[in-house]
Amino acid sequence: MGALAEIADILGPRLSTGESVRALHGRNEAHFPPTLPEAVAFPETTAEIAAIMRACAAHGLPITAFGTGSSLEGQHLPIRGGLSLDLSRMDRVLAIHPEDQIAIVQPGLTRTRLNADLRATGLFFPVDPGADASLGGMAATRASGTTTVRYGTMRENVLALEAVMADGAVIRTGSRARKSSAGYDLTHLLVGSEGTLGIITELTLRLHPQPEAISAAICRFASVAAAVDCVIAVIQSAIPMARIELVDETMVRGFNLHSGTDLPENPHLFLEFHGSPAAVAEQAAAFREIADGFGVAGWQDATTTEARNALWAMRHNAHHATGALEPGKRTLATDVCVPISKLAEAVVEAQDLARAMGLTSAIVGHVGDGNFHCGVRVDPDDAAEMARALEFSGRLAETALRLGGTVSGEHGIGIGKQKYMAAEHGAALDWMRTLKAAFDPACILNPGKMLPPEG
Amino acid sequence: MGALAEIADILGPRLSTGESVRALHGRNEAHFPPTLPEAVAFPETTAEIAAIMRACAAHGLPITAFGTGSSLEGQHLPIRGGLSLDLSRMDRVLAIHPEDQIAIVQPGLTRTRLNADLRATGLFFPVDPGADASLGGMAATRASGTTTVRYGTMRENVLALEAVMADGAVIRTGSRARKSSAGYDLTHLLVGSEGTLGIITELTLRLHPQPEAISAAICRFASVAAAVDCVIAVIQSAIPMARIELVDETMVRGFNLHSGTDLPENPHLFLEFHGSPAAVAEQAAAFREIADGFGVAGWQDATTTEARNALWAMRHNAHHATGALEPGKRTLATDVCVPISKLAEAVVEAQDLARAMGLTSAIVGHVGDGNFHCGVRVDPDDAAEMARALEFSGRLAETALRLGGTVSGEHGIGIGKQKYMAAEHGAALDWMRTLKAAFDPACILNPGKMLPPEG
Numbered sequence: 045m046g047a048l049a050e051i052a053d054i055l056g057p058r059l060s061t062g063e064s065v066r067a068l069h070g071r072n073e074a075h076f077p078p079t080l081p082e083a084v085a086f087p088e089t090t091a092e093i094a095a096i097m098r099a100c101a102a103h104g105l106p107i108t109a110f111g112t113g114s115s116l117e118g119q120h121l122p123i124r125g126g127l128s129l130d131l132s133r134m135d136r137v138l139a140i141h142p143e144d145q146i147a148i149v150q151p152g153l154t155r156t157r158l159n160a161d162l163r164a165t166g167l168f169f170p171v172d173p174g175a176d177a178s179l180g181g182m183a184a185t186r187a188s189g190t191t192t193v194r195y196g197t198m199r200e201n202v203l204a205l206e207a208v209m210a211d212g213a214v215i216r217t218g219s220r221a222r223k224s225s226a227g228y229d230l231t232h233l234l235v236g237s238e239g240t241l242g243i244i245t246e247l248t249l250r251l252h253p254q255p256e257a258i259s260a261a262i263c264r265f266a267s268v269a270a271a272v273d274c275v276i277a278v279i280q281s282a283i284p285m286a287r288i289e290l291v292d293e294t295m296v297r298g299f300n301l302h303s304g305t306d307l308p309e310n311p312h313l314f315l316e317f318h319g320s321p322a323a324v325a326e327q328a329a330a331f332r333e334i335a336d337g338f339g340v341a342g343w344q345d346a347t348t349t350e351a352r353n354a355l356w357a358m359r360h361n362a363h364h365a366t367g368a369l370e371p372g373k374r375t376l377a378t379d380v381c382v383p384i385s386k387l388a389e390a391v392v393e394a395q396d397l398a399r400a401m402g403l404t405s406a407i408v409g410h411v412g413d414g415n416f417h418c419g420v421r422v423d424p425d426d427a428a429e430m431a432r433a434l435e436f437s438g439r440l441a442e443t444a445l446r447l448g449g450t451v452s453g454e455h456g457i458g459i460g461k462q463k464y465m466a467a468e469h470g471a472a473l474d475w476m477r478t479l480k481a482a483f484d485p486a487c488i489l490n491p492g493k494m495l496p497p498e499g
Numbered sequence: 500m501g502a503l504a505e506i507a508d509i510l511g512p513r514l515s516t517g518e519s520v521r522a523l524h525g526r527n528e529a530h531f532p533p534t535l536p537e538a539v540a541f542p543e544t545t546a547e548i549a550a551i552m553r554a555c556a557a558h559g560l561p562i563t564a565f566g567t568g569s570s571l572e573g574q575h576l577p578i579r580g581g582l583s584l585d586l587s588r589m590d591r592v593l594a595i596h597p598e599d600q601i602a603i604v605q606p607g608l609t610r611t612r613l614n615a616d617l618r619a620t621g622l623f624f625p626v627d628p629g630a631d632a633s634l635g636g637m638a639a640t641r642a643s644g645t646t647t648v649r650y651g652t653m654r655e656n657v658l659a660l661e662a663v664m665a666d667g668a669v670i671r672t673g674s675r676a677r678k679s680s681a682g683y684d685l686t687h688l689l690v691g692s693e694g695t696l697g698i699i700t701e702l703t704l705r706l707h708p709q710p711e712a713i714s715a716a717i718c719r720f721a722s723v724a725a726a727v728d729c730v731i732a733v734i735q736s737a738i739p740m741a742r743i744e745l746v747d748e749t750m751v752r753g754f755n756l757h758s759g760t761d762l763p764e765n766p767h768l769f770l771e772f773h774g775s776p777a778a779v780a781e782q783a784a785a786f787r788e789i790a791d792g793f794g795v796a797g798w799q800d801a802t803t804t805e806a807r808n809a810l811w812a813m814r815h816n817a818h819h820a821t822g823a824l825e826p827g828k829r830t831l832a833t834d835v836c837v838p839i840s841k842l843a844e845a846v847v848e849a850q851d852l853a854r855a856m857g858l859t860s861a862i863v864g865h866v867g868d869g870n871f872h873c874g875v876r877v878d879p880d881d882a883a884e885m886a887r888a889l890e891f892s893g894r895l896a897e898t899a900l901r902l903g904g905t906v907s908g909e910h911g912i913g914i915g916k917q918k919y920m921a922a923e924h925g926a927a928l929d930w931m932r933t934l935k936a937a938f939d940p941a942c943i944l945n946p947g948k949m950l951p952p953e954g
Contacts, residue, residue, distance in 0.1 A: 482937035
């Protein structure tokens with residue numbers, strides 16, 4: 045009996061080989077060509093995943109986890125065929141412990157559904173990538189978002205995991221305690237491993253108290269350099285920013301086209317402050333004082349909940365708003381992260397390069413972390429434009445490395461950025477290969493991802 | 500030529516086989532019997548460590564890193580003989596980048612020396628275990644301290660590492676960027692690995708702005724349960740505590756004996772608030788309001804720098820102050836960490852158990868993290884008392900696991916806690932062994948530590 049027949053025995057009708065289901069699991073929001081799995085599994089329990097894994101291991105069938113399909117470097121694409129493991133039926137909140145500020149959830153749950161469930165508890169889960177991604181996928185790609193400057197990435201907010209390993213073993217890493225010095229940190233080895241070392245089947249997440257008061261604002265600058273220099277000064281002050289997002293002039297144009305707003309087409313910072321009412325007012329005033337030193341050209345408060353929600357909905361729609369810039373094309377989304385002292389240099393270089401290469405590139409950035417994204421509009425059928433866009437992305441990665449940064453702050457490696465792994469990691473890449481070989485000797489876990497081919 | 504002869508060729512007189520030097524590297528502040536290395540190496544560069552490692556690998560000679568010798572679970576003891584690698588000559592600050600809020604340091608540098616160097620920059624490094632430990636040792640044991648509730652452990656504050664691996668390869672993990680999604684998180688695999696996967700030779704540390712204002716206070720309660728319930732309520736509020744330390748009645752007695760203070764012998768919380776002057780005042784007032792609900796029995800502000808320094812010097816002397824309780828004995832120091840909702844239960848159980856077993860045990864705790872230490876006074880020559888103390892430690896570990904916690908919040912595993920690894924990690928322990936076998940197949944890196952013997 046082949047692997048798929050064995051898995052069909054386990055799942056019954058929850059194993060699908062239908063063309064449309066396979067197509068749905070082989071497409072992506074980025075620029076990669078569709079690649080269909082042989083079949084799609086819809087497990088409902090960890091025990092089912094363990095049994096599926098044993099079948100895959102016995103037959104050498106590749107297995108690639110699928111959350112919501114929103115990854116931007118092709119992480120969920122089954123490029124070596126095999127099984128797409130769709131975790132959407134494992135989407136429950138298993139427990140909320142408000143006194144411990146943790147939630148235990150299944151990997152298919154999305155971040156907004158978790159926060160909806162948390163509303164009455166006075167707690168929230170802060171990590172917010174653009175998409176309403178699954179929490180398992182967010183952990184697997186070490187996602188972050190607009191609140192990372194204050195609350196951290198998935199690395200800081202995943203306390204413990206359950207995972208199914210390549211031989212079908214089910215392990216639990218970490219505990220409900222906030223910290224531990226007991227043993228190797230397998231939790232943070234799995235976080236960011238893009239499904240290549242194990243499949244995450246349960247997450248214990250750290251929650252945070254909803255701030256007593258929140259205020260937001262939009263702040264306009266004459267140049268990107270002025271905006272970024274302001275960010276650097278603010279981060280060096282002790283103002284505990286909750287959000288500090290750069291939106292460049294091209295991205296503002298995209299927002300205006302997509303949301304019908306009429307923001308002046310200048311670089312902006314979108315800001316949020318969390319704390320007591322007095323603290324929030326004090327932080328905003330301290331920020332403005334610093335910003336004035338960088339020639340702030342406009343300031344707009346968003347104090348009501350509606351105004352604030354509108355502001356962040358606009359920001360979270362950046363991917364779609366980029367699409368409004370040159371309708372009919374696709375977006376090649378790339379992200380890098382640099383030391384904050386090099387941020388202005390990197391952003392200005394990215395803008396100049398796109399201009400010189402004749403590309404439309406919109407920049408949004410979690411600039412408090414030194415992280416920014418370029419969304420480059422490309423016509424996939426225009427080979428020359430696609431080549432230019434990829435060259436742009438490559439040169440941006442080189443810039444990030446030259447400035448002491450990383451080729452990805454949050455989108456990950458997947459398919460698209462393997463070519464930079466050797467340059468970023470040098471000899472450490474050998475030890476990543478050692479790790480992969482030890483944990484997945486038959487290479488069935490998301491094969492072809494993250495680690496570049498040898499030689 | 501044997502390994503030591505090869506190493507002598509590399510280091511000249513910086514390889515010592517003298518009895519007193521070996522004895523100095525074989526003793527410990529905990530209850531473990533002294534174990535002498537065959538020789539002690541004093542390297543000055545990463546290249547020397549790589550050459551030493553190649554010699555050790557070629558001859559199967561064990562190599563155990565030594566920082567300041569302050570580890571509490573025997574991590575630095577060369578229990579399989581071989582080489583003690585003393586990193587005290589690699590104690591330089593290599594670079595401080597204030598605008599990026601990072602410092603690049605050698606592993607032998609101690610935390611207080613780093614902070615002395617940082618004073619003029621407006622930045623500080625927060626992690627403060629009791630001892631003035633080396634930063635390499637702190638990373639290797641995933642240390643934390645009194646400020647972890649606000650600023651995190653070594654896990655959150657190590658951004659990048661250089662390390663020498665078991666075959667002599669020199670690798671760099673992480674970057675100067677604040678976050679990355681590029682590849683496996685080797686940085687956080689090495690942090691907490693107790694020198695069993697590689698030797699840390701350089702650290703890039705995350706710094707924090709010195710708060711504009713600091714205020715401290717001591718708060719007295721009628722019972723440990725009241726104090727701990729107050730902590731739980733404070734953590735659930737959004738008060739951003741910088742420090743919140745429990746000191747039980749026995750520990751207070753030790754402080755009074757050691758420091759000549761006359762604190763009432765009741766449970767206390769030692770507190771610190773960081774922020775703007777207004778924020779600090781607001782936080783302290785909000786704390787007091789919550790504390791009043793738990794029947795606070797006394798409150799003493801420590802607003803001047805001198806009063807604050809005296810307070811925290813007293814707290815950091817807990818290990819020595821415990822020694823004042825029954826002079827002539829040694830301290831068996833143990834630590835556990837539990838979900839914060841279980842903290843009162845765990846602390847009261849520890850107190851009752853010590854009393855029932857006729858042991859003098861002083862408790863101090865980083866209670867905002869759910870972490871606390873028991874310092875049990877033992878006469879190493881009294882076998883029955885030593886057995887009781889070890890049984891106490893074991894039962895405390897079992898309590899921590901039963902309550903969903905971990906057998907060590909910050910001291911680590913070393914020699915002393917291997918026996919609980921299977922109970923804490925279950926099947927995950929197999930994958931820790933897989934990792935160790937892949938990274939150090941000949942088992943020369945701190946052999947006999949962390950992972951319990953198989954079978």
